[in-house]
Amino acid sequence: MILLELLAGFLLIGCFSFGGAYGAIPLICEVVLYFGWLDEEKLSYMIAVSESTPGPIMVNMATYIGSSQAGVPGAIIATAAVVFPAFLLVIILMAFLKNLIKKGAAQAILNGFKSCIIGIILATGVYMILINCIGNISGISIDIAAIALTAGLSVVWFGSKKIVKKGVSPIILICLSGIAGVLIYGWN
Amino acid sequence: MKMLIDLFLTFVRIGLFTFGGGYAMIPLIENACVSKKEWITHDEMMDITVIAESTPGPISINCATYVGMKKKGISGAIAATLGVTLPSFVIILLISFVFDRFLEIKWVSSVFRGIKIAVGILIVDAAFKMILKMKKRPLSILIAACAFTAVMLINIFALRLSSIILMLVAAAVSLAVYLAGRHKEKETKK
Numbered sequence: 001m002i003l004l005e006l007l008a009g010f011l012l013i014g015c016f017s018f019g020g021a022y023g024a025i026p027l028i029c030e031v032v033l034y035f036g037w038l039d040e041e042k043l044s045y046m047i048a049v050s051e052s053t054p055g056p057i058m059v060n061m062a063t064y065i066g067s068s069q070a071g072v073p074g075a076i077i078a079t080a081a082v083v084f085p086a087f088l089l090v091i092i093l094m095a096f097l098k099n100l101i102k103k104g105a106a107q108a109i110l111n112g113f114k115s116c117i118i119g120i121i122l123a124t125g126v127y128m129i130l131i132n133c134i135g136n137i138s139g140i141s142i143d144i145a146a147i148a149l150t151a152g153l154s155v156v157w158f159g160s161k162k163i164v165k166k167g168v169s170p171i172i173l174i175c176l177s178g179i180a181g182v183l184i185y186g187w188n
Numbered sequence: 189m190k191m192l193i194d195l196f197l198t199f200v201r202i203g204l205f206t207f208g209g210g211y212a213m214i215p216l217i218e219n220a221c222v223s224k225k226e227w228i229t230h231d232e233m234m235d236i237t238v239i240a241e242s243t244p245g246p247i248s249i250n251c252a253t254y255v256g257m258k259k260k261g262i263s264g265a266i267a268a269t270l271g272v273t274l275p276s277f278v279i280i281l282l283i284s285f286v287f288d289r290f291l292e293i294k295w296v297s298s299v300f301r302g303i304k305i306a307v308g309i310l311i312v313d314a315a316f317k318m319i320l321k322m323k324k325r326p327l328s329i330l331i332a333a334c335a336f337t338a339v340m341l342i343n344i345f346a347l348r349l350s351s352i353i354l355m356l357v358a359a360a361v362s363l364a365v366y367l368a369g370r371h372k373e374k375e376t377k378k
Contacts, residue, residue, distance in 0.1 A: 012352070014244060014245050015244055015245075016244055016352050016355060017244045017245060017246075018241075018243075018244050018355075019241075019318060020246070020247050021246070022311060022314035022315070022318075023244075024246075025311060026339070026351055027351065027352070030350060030351060041304070044303075044304045044307045044308075045291070045300045045303065045304065047307045047311075048300070048303040048304070048306065048307050049280075049283060049287075050280070051307070051310065053276060053279050053280060053283070054203065054204050054205060054206055054275060054276055054279065055203050055204075055206065055248075055272075055273070055275055055276020055277075055279070055280075056203075056213075056246035056247070056248045056249065056272070056273070056276060057246075058245070058246045059246060059249075059273050059276050059277065059280075060276050060279075060280045063276065063277050063280040063281055063284070064280050064283070064284045064287070067280070067281055067284035067285070068284055068287075068288075072281065075277070075280075075281050075284070079273065079277055082245070082246075083245065083246065083249050083269065083273055085244060085245055086243055086244060086245020086246060086249040086250050086253065087245075087249060087253045087265065087269050089243045089244070089245070090239060090243060090249075090250050090253040090254050090257070090265075091253060091257055091262065091265060093239055093243065094239075094254065094257050094258075095257075104366060104370070105363060105366060105367070106242075107366075108362045108363045108365070108366035108367075109359045109362060109363050110242050110359075111323075111325075111327075111328060111362050112331060112355075112358040112359035112360070112361060112362025112363065113355050113358065113359050114322070114328075115322065115327070115328040115329075115331035115332045115335070115358060115362070116331050116332065116335040116354055116355045116357075116358035116359075117335070117355065118315060118318045118319055118322060118332045118335070119331070119332040119333060119334065119335025119336035119337075119338075119339065120335050120336070120339050120351050120354065120355075121311060121314060121315040121318065122312065122315035122316075122319070122332075122336050123335070123336045123337075123338075123339035123340045123343065124311055124339065124343075125308055125309075125310075125311030125312035125313075125314070125315055126312060126340065127339075127340060127343040127344070128307065128308035128311060129305075129308040129309070129312065132304060132305055132308055136344075136346075137344055137345065137346070138346075146305060149302065149305045150305050150308070150309065153305055153306055153309055154309055157309055157310075157313065158313075170306075170310055173306050173309070173310065174303055174306050174307075176306070177302040177303045177304075177305055177306035178299035178300070178302050178303050179299075179302070180302045180305075181298045181299045181300065181301045181302020181303060181305075182295055182298045182299055182302070184298070184301075184302065185297075185298035185301050185302070186294065186295075186298055187294065187295045187298070188294050188295070
């Protein structure tokens, strides 16, 4: 049963995650919370782990969630499910429909998907920051340390782009935030 | 067979050495498949980027499938896709066995409480980058703004509405506007 849920959930994610990894994160959150596989806290930890380990972020998330829910078979099914739609679509496009994606109607549909997902990603990030700093609607709690850390890391992240063209890499930001976490929340 | 193994190993290497996923992988694929192996041309690499952007799923999978298919048909596509997936699958599987116990250590959980903050910033930043890159047509901006507002409301008030529904509505609206535009064009031509 859990294997079927993993299969259905990750096929859905694989079918609708336009715009690469960050396009998938809102969908993964939604599906994972819907089935109750992980809580929000754990989910944001796993996004960080996926970002800091090599390979596609979606594959990393699928493997972890599958494994945490149903061991190795779960990991295989979730990973295969998230990869399969992309695999199949590329093959179909290459074999039969080479010119389809250049057609106006197909472009219009894609534009709709892509514009929509930009709004969804922005909302997901903004809401994640809100939860960190002031909690959710059923339990508002203002976390001064988290607000200060959000401000500090934002200055580092966006400020470094002013100095060096590419800015710091996500991995450096994640390391800095981890060190700050230990300083704020304690070693022991 | 030799080609299949070569495809597999090349993509294992690509999968192993790209951090941050997606677009970080494109220069590596270009280097391995265009410059070194000469499996595909630079123009085909551009095609791949367009296909990757127009299809859902991990960009690296789109690329691997394309290159594999080009060189050796379906079996090549499978070899390359397996190759690019395998390293992260193995690494994450190993992490998943110890992750829960690892989080019980106090300093590790402190580290992750800090990291959680960084993740929010990275996601907002990814959205900013996409906004900068998107073609700023009124319809696209309107759809993005509506989607943002809707998802914020859904999250804040814990409503039950899937963002997949939002995406389907957005696609339908976009298609309708396109068809209406074309219809009008035909009318004026008459």
